[in-house]
Ligand code: ADP
């Protein structure tokens with residue numbers, strides 16, 4: 001089967017089920033004969049994975065807000081150069097767990113209004129949007145409970161207060177309106193298989 005090169009991202013608040021759904025989508029598309037690269041941010045290339053531990057572990061005040069934007073963007077640039085663009089050039093479907101929309105929300109909202117800085121750096125250094133973005137939407141309390149049930153040291157961002165989580169959810173929904181051509185919003189509160197079926201139907205409709 002000839003695979004149409006496509007860059008698909010998953011977005012949403014922590015614990016919404018992005019990683020689970022990205023993996024299930026990759027499995028389903030591979031089962032249909034598509035050539036799929038499953039990747040994630042921050043990370044997805046050797047250098048970007050090194051930056052991942054710098055930005056996700058340690059004291060929440062470890063970096064200034066501006067330095068943090070630079071680090072996430074540096075990781076993204078490496079990932080884009082070494083993993084995403086080469087895979088797309090080979091005609092593969094790239095599925096990425098988080099991308100620039102996460103920076104627009106997390107770095108753009110959480111420590112003051114830095115969205116304009118995030119957008120400027122994005123257009124200067126990244127300049128690429130996904131072809132399709134699946135937003136897994138859900139109530140932040142449910143997402144937080146799911147995220148906290150995992151045991152990891154990558155918790156710099158997971159203890160945002162309830163108000164900021166709610167702002168983040170609304171922010172993602174607003175992004176879905178701003179970029180309505182590429183965003184599809186999916187209710188993540190349902191069981192894993194039901195969400196996965198909806199995601200697959202949505203993506204196949206776009207590939208057709
Ligand atoms: P994210 O990548 O968005 O943080 P994960 O895919 O890691 O989310 O899911 C967070 C936790 O919730 C995991 O333990 C996962 O098994 C569980 N989970 C994911 N989707 C669902 C769902 N639809 N219903 C119940 N639990 C889920």
Ligand code: TYD
Nearest residue numbers: 013014015041042072098099102103106157
């Ligand atoms: P991720 O591993 O997707 O966490 P989760 O599975 O809990 O959703 O991402 C790790 C954290 O990194 C998450 O709290 C969001 C944050 N993040 C940013 O703050 N900015 C970014 O640009 C990206 C890609 C992630």
